[in-house]
Amino acid sequence: MVMTQRITVLGATGSIGDSTLAILAAQPQHYSVYALSGYHRLDKLLTLCQQFLPKRVSVPSAAIDDFAQRLSAAGLDIDVVGGEKGLIDIATDSQADTVVAAIVGAAGLPSTLAAARAGKRILLANKEALVMAGQVMMNAVKIYNATLLPLDSEHNAIFQCLPLAIQQDNMQIHQSSHGVRKLWLTASGGPFLGQSFAQMQQASVAEAVKHPNWSMGQKISVDSATMMNKGLELIEACHLFDLPENKINVVIHPQSIIHSMVEYSDGSYLAQLGSPDMKTPIAHALSYPDRIDSGSQPLDLYALSGLEFVQPDLQKFACLRLARQAMKAGTQATIVLNAANEIAVAAFLDGRIRLTDIADINEQSLNDIQLPPLNDTADIDDILAIDKIARHLTDRLVAKLV
Ligand code: NAD
Numbered sequence: 001m002v003m004t005q006r007i008t009v010l011g012a013t014g015s016i017g018d019s020t021l022a023i024l025a026a027q028p029q030h031y032s033v034y035a036l037s038g039y040h041r042l043d044k045l046l047t048l049c050q051q052f053l054p055k056r057v058s059v060p061s062a063a064i065d066d067f068a069q070r071l072s073a074a075g076l077d078i079d080v081v082g083g084e085k086g087l088i089d090i091a092t093d094s095q096a097d098t099v100v101a102a103i104v105g106a107a108g109l110p111s112t113l114a115a116a117r118a119g120k121r122i123l124l125a126n127k128e129a130l131v132m133a134g135q136v137m138m139n140a141v142k143i144y145n146a147t148l149l150p151l152d153s154e155h156n157a158i159f160q161c162l163p164l165a166i167q168q169d170n171m172q173i174h175q176s177s178h179g180v181r182k183l184w185l186t187a188s189g190g191p192f193l194g195q196s197f198a199q200m201q202q203a204s205v206a207e208a209v210k211h212p213n214w215s216m217g218q219k220i221s222v223d224s225a226t227m228m229n230k231g232l233e234l235i236e237a238c239h240l241f242d243l244p245e246n247k248i249n250v251v252i253h254p255q256s257i258i259h260s261m262v263e264y265s266d267g268s269y270l271a272q273l274g275s276p277d278m279k280t281p282i283a284h285a286l287s288y289p290d291r292i293d294s295g296s297q298p299l300d301l302y303a304l305s306g307l308e309f310v311q312p313d314l315q316k317f318a319c320l321r322l323a324r325q326a327m328k329a330g331t332q333a334t335i336v337l338n339a340a341n342e343i344a345v346a347a348f349l350d351g352r353i354r355l356t357d358i359a360d361i362n363e364q365s366l367n368d369i370q371l372p373p374l375n376d377t378a379d380i381d382d383i384l385a386i387d388k389i390a391r392h393l394t395d396r397l398v399a400k401l402v
């Protein structure tokens with residue numbers, strides 16, 4: 001009998017959760033859902049419980065009793081846990097093999113790190129976990145013999161273009177490069193690529209979250225509009241592949257067909273291509289080293305023409321410049337940048353600030369919040385302490401603007 005892989009999906013009610021569960025539903029012979037978590041849309045979580053019959057589910061602490069009642073009214077016997085403890089509980093449960101880390105933002109860090117320390121196979125969408133705690137995360141993966149597979153389409157593309165030896169050595173290119181010279185992260189340029197800074201200044205929330213190629217959650221959609229997303233991905237790539245920021249280039253490729261590239265010393269560039277659909281990288285990571293049907297649309301190569309490549313404008317997309325600055329400064333700075341950005345994006349989505357204020361707030365936070373470098377023994381509590389300070393001070397910067 002073929003064993004099924006038992007999967008826990010953290011952030012099951014979101015966009016990555018949707019794509020993941022669509023694949024799992026289509027491949028019941030390979031996968032079963034062991035646990036799910038949701039935070040905001042609990043009606044949707046209830047429907048997912050009815051469909052996938054997980055053994056456990058995690059909700060916000062305040063919702064545990066109510067959700068348990070709703071499950072039993074629906075005739076379902078599912079263990080309900082809650083809050084950060086509940087997330088950690090299901091992320092480390094010995095009954096699950098694989099943890100899909102798809103919570104958005106810093107909220108995903110403790111459970112993702114706990115999954116690494118439990119030696120899980122982690123499919124990582126929650127890039128903020130690496131931006132805040134890259135070194136701690138990568139050390140935990142090594143020490144506890146966990147497996148980390150990137151879901152972010154760019155990092156997944158790079159992973160696919162790397163030699164097997166590097167794939168199997170926790171992606172650590174720096175250790176033994178096998179001829180890898182550089183990585184190229186592609187970026188769509190977001191909805192404002194062809195527009196002026198002045199037009200970007202006037203952007204409504206609806207315009208900012210309307211991505212030309214990808215359908216995603218609100219926070220990452222705003223991050224794509226400011227190109228902070230590519231900045232966060234640059235930092236993510238530095239940790240994932242153990243490279244300094246100057247070995248990673250960003251190129252705008254508006255068609256989002258090439259998902260990223262690896263440049264080799266002999267002049268070869270290996271690229272991964274595909275429709276802009278997260279089901280492809282998710283299916284790759286779920287089945288690695290095999291391949292399964294993802295359900296994404298095949299590329300119509302005859303209809304494709306004119307793949308373009310453009311250098312990003314770092315004045316218009318200052319967040320990308322800030323990410324390099326923070327990466328060079330150290331982890332304390334990347335934590336501040338991530339926290340400031342989460343606060344600023346939330347303020348934009350609430351209609352309190354303009355889209356272009358996000359970069360200004362991020363820059364001011366980075367410059368104002370000067371902290372000593374974290375030492376090698378820094379752990380999650382030290383990281384969360386910096387995150388808290390940065391959120392508090394950024395809240396004040398936002399309040400001054402509104
Ligand atoms: P989303 O907003 O659609 O979903 C986020 C999920 O996290 C939801 O299930 C939500 O309930 C949960 N959540 C939110 N706040 C929480 C909290 N405080 N505690 C616990 N759970 C909480 O986001 P998404 O677009 O699916 O993105 C998820 C992650 O994947 C992000 O880190 C994003 O950068 C990354 N990612 C997304 C895409 C994409 O196409 N959507 C692509 C690459 C990477």
Ligand code: MG
Pocket residue numbers: 152153154233
């Ligand atoms: Mg990406």
